[in-house]
Amino acid sequence: MVSARVIFHIDMNSFYASVEIANHPELKGKPLAIAGKPEERHGIIVTSSYEARKMGIRTTMTVQEARKLCPGLIVRHPDFYLYRHTSEQLFEMLKGYTPLVEKASIDEGYLDVSAQIDPTHPLSLAEDIQNRIARQLHLPCSIGIAPNKFLAKMASNMKKPMGMIIIRKRELQEKLWPLPIGKMHGVGPKTEQKFHTAGILTIGDLARQDPHFIAAKYGSNGQRLYELANGEDARPVDPDAWDRYKSIGHSVTLARDTRSIDVIRDTLHKLAEKLTLQLKKEHVTSYELMLTIRYKNWTTVTRHRTTAQPIRNRDEIEGLAFSMFRENWNGIAVRLLGITLAAFQSISESTKQLDLFTYQQDAKTERLIGLIDELNNKFGDHALSPAVRLLEDKRSARQDGMNS
Template sequence: MGKASVIFHIDMNSFYASVEIANHPELEGRPLAIAGKPEERHGIIVTSSYEARKMGVRTTMTVQEAQKRCPGLIVKHPDFPLYRRTSEHLFQMLMSYTPLVEKASIDEGYLDVTGQIERIHPLRLASDIQARIAKELHLPCSIGIAPNKFLAKMASNMKKPMGVTVIRKRELADKLWPLPIGKMHGVGPKTEKILIKDGMFTIGDLARKDPQYIATKYGINMNRLHAHANGNDDRPVDPEAWDRYKSIGHSVTLARDTRSLDLIRSTFQKLASELVIQLHREHVVSYGITVTIRYYDWTTVTRQRSTVQPLNDQDEIVNVAYALFQKNWNHSAVRLLGLTLADFQPVSESTKQLDIFTYQEDAKTERLMGLVNELNDRFGDFTLTPAARLLNEQSSARQNEEETKKTEKR
């Protein structure tokens, strides 16, 4: 029998706000919010400091509403380059402890420290890492310690900020099972409602269900959640996971320069159909989309959008791409169209919390994506943007431009 794994989940606390405070010490202890277009009172809160949260400030709240709840609220625009640089420093630091570091997003990651526990106790190691991050980056973090990734993720959420929490399998009945089913990683609002309707109010209720019942009624996707509820998760910490898929894209030179919106939309449909095949083959979803427009005079425009909900369906991709095209088209004749997807995550770990049971059907009927895009258009880009999807924006744009140059040469 092999040695039990020891997995850390590092979760940075209120990352954007904490980075701002670290770089602007005068903000220490003051209520701070990061918002898209803070100069406009209808801008949307992206995140906030714990001082602001104590006053009732919440993510997706308008700046106007947040300022009513917290009259002294300081509101800043996101500084994404700064956040990316800080994230890079963080992960370089983590890799000094073990080469087995899996980046899950800009502000969270997993470490497999099994090989280190013979010389240092896991709690001591976690405390050392937490203290070093606080000293060198001036940032707070919470750390979950467990025998697998799921339990480590759950543990890191249990004490914030600056918490260190251990979950052992023998402690599931006390620490995990009493939690409401909606607190389980991977269970979102729609899934929560379905499970509650079936009498599963807590994680323990799900764990105690017969596996055959779960498989028969809900299908294979639910088997994973059932296994997690019982503390089982065999996914390894994969250092290459973040970089495995940078972007996938296709472009096409049209038979003739055109202003026909029907032809343009049908071209996006063809491009999207090719991308969907690749997404399904690799079992991943995308959170970033780039549209390239080359006009009759060879002028080229590349525009990107990060999405809150994952893209893995042709209609979804076409709708977002076409909306992005219409927003940026100057009404000149179009010579070439390109479509690139980036910011990938495995379907099994997708943060679209509605897809456990019917994610493919949801993708065809869900209009939330359109609402998100409308909010971004109205209140500013990145009004609603997951932090995990921001890191690769520049690289995907460069890759897309290189791809279109190759097409041009051909």
């Protein structure tokens, strides 16, 4: 007989803002927002304290809009080093309770505590974890408790801050099924709209559908969502998920040493294509890129860049690598170029963070990039390219003419 699993989902509440408050106690109890370029009126609010939320402050508002609602709003620039360091402290603490800890993002993770507690009495351990995080890190968190990862994730979202909710399978009809389908983890806006068109408005509506109809109409993803809606999720808590792929990289020695920007850009483009294929194959995204440049005199330099949002496609890899090359090239002829990606996360768990500095542009181009990816997958990688790449190619050609 297989014993019941007990899974905790730890969800840190308003993480960036809470970390700022923990490290700057004078901010406690005050309306606080974290924003990209807070000195500019059109900087975007990324997250805010619960005091600010009570004043109507919401993610994606501009700083100007937020300050109209809350004249006393304190706006801070993000401190990613501090957030990552705090996240490392959090997960080291969680590993002291069980070796089965899966980091899902910088501020959330799963624990399988089945072997540590009586499955019928999980609350005391959850309370100990919640209180210890509050006491030692001065951070609030919500904890979802359930027999699988999906239900634990749904439970942790039900009460914030400092919530603690249990969902048992026998409670699905009461606690889960009345929720709007858009509140279901794994259902994005597009899928939500498709479900609404079919009259599926709640999680219960999906759970009560004919599974053959769902599989035929929505494919394997729809079938997976149907199973989740019925509380079925056999995925294990995987401690190696976050760090499974330490790095992937490719480099190429050029046919001849070159100072041609066009050749360099084309080489980075081809390296980015290879890396994109590997990301797709492994179903992961990356948060770190390293560029290697070797000159004709065999001098080798490497430059490293950590990103706030996941790198997932060719244009993002190529664009970042080329930008780093421009910043660091000393003008000497290049013999070798390499790109290495690291800090991977499962794409199923990777939620694209708001770009703190170019959110407006990112929001406008997200749908277009998706369409370009679909058409290139169908008709070939070079069927369509963003206009910005064509313009950059023209600039590179002019620059090459000046350098030759």
